[in-house]
Amino acid sequence: MPNDFNILHQKIKLGETVQINMDIARLNTRSKIEVPIIVSRGKAEGPCLLLIGGIHGDETNGVEIVRQIVAGGLNKPEVGTVICIPLLNVFGFLNQKREFPDGRDLNRMFPGSNTGSLASRFAFNLMSKVIPKVDYCIDYHTGGAQRFNYSQVRIDRSDEETLKLAKIFGSPYIVYSKSKEKTFRKSMADLGKKVLLFEGGKSLNLDKIVTKVGVQGAINVMHYLGMRDFSSNISKINTVIPPIIIQSSNWVRAKHSGMYRSYISAGQKVEKGVKLGSISDPFGDFESVFKCTQEGYILNSNHAPVVNQGDALLHIGFE
Incomplete structure (x- = not known):
């Protein structure tokens, strides 16, 4: 990774934290819809970790997890780069709906197209302008409608490195779940990126316990990757109660x-x-x-x- 980290036409130097607004689309009133992206670089080169929430606009608990990480300064590494996107689907968030205004599920539109639907263009811009910099990702989701997900990490069965990261994350359950076509996780895996999909809580709801697990998981992963010394923040419970691995469901x-x-x-x-x-x-x-x-x-x-x-x-x- 070069000393000058270029993303969305902006250079970010070692030790800098910068907020960049990804300008993709506008409302019907012509008002801009910008997606804030917080990029924080350590003082030394290293891996790049993406923390992303709000791919579905009504999954507010994922937004809250990434928000708390940024607000607490936990996103600032000593080594490498942390990219935080607390809320990707701004349209859905404004409408308190899962989908985009075009009725499409953003998480079924990846890797997207620059000439496709609105949701497809959003997916394309993320994949082409941000994802090439990323090595690892934690993608935060919740259950849909009034279906409450107990805190869990979903991974593909065959990826041993991702399984190790999932154990480090420390959620109560690790669920083997095959990536669906055109999802963000599948598109990332096709590029060789390592993705943990966290599920916790339900839509349009904030749960303190779920939020705590999601924030702690990011801390655990950053510590394991050598991005920041979080020794004082690492709970010993992970070594006492290992996660339960769900083979089928x-x-x-x-x-x-x-x-x-x-x-x-x-x-x-x-x-x-x-x-x-x-x-x-x-x-x-x-x-x-x-x-x-x-x-x-x-x-x-x-x-x-x-x-x-x-x-x-x-x-x-x-x-």
């Missing part, structure tokens, strides 16, 4: 429509035969209880009080 879906009550919590281990929840009508005539069919761990729990037949209620992982 499946969703429990509603067999009926109605009012939903969950009997368990996200993160909980459940035994075969235990009652997971019930669905009833609103009038007191009908109630159906459903049970666990296999021992596992609750990775995601739907917090919605009313569900439709076929809705995802619980995501259960298996070792």
Whole structure:
């Protein structure tokens, strides 16, 4: 890495922290939509780590994690470079929606096209103007709608280096999850970048425990990569309670429509035969209880009080 680190036509010297605004598009009123990117370089050359939140505009907990990292000065390395993008999908954030104004899911548009849809152009600009500098990435997400994800890191099964990084991150669960085509994670992996996809919390919600795990994970990874000495910030709990590795998982879906009550919590281990929840009508005539069919761990729990037949209620992982 040269002493002058060029990104978005701006040179950043060793020891500097600079905020750059990536100017990609405008609102219908012609007002600019700029994506703030905070680039912090250490006093010595080293790896480049990207911390990114808000690929989905309603996943506010990921935004909060990266925001806290920047606000606390934790993004300033002694070695190498940390790039923070707290909020990529500004459009969705303004509208408190997952998608772009064109109705597309940004995380299904990578690596994008400079002549494609609005979301595709956003993806293209990120991949072409920022990602070439990046070696490692932590991509922060939450559960969609009212589905709460217990803190977990998702990785591809075959990547041993990423597995090691996931263990260093220190979330309670590591979930083997194949990258889907046209996602940010898949496009990064195709370029040889190492990505940890963190899932925690639910959309349009801030959870203090999830935020703490996400911030601590970034600290742990930076320390491991030799970017900054965080010895005093590293919790010893990671060596006492290793993460549980989830080999496979499946969703429990509603067999009926109605009012939903969950009997368990996200993160909980459940035994075969235990009652997971019930669905009833609103009038007191009908109630159906459903049970666990296999021992596992609750990775995601739907917090919605009313569900439709076929809705995802619980995501259960298996070792």
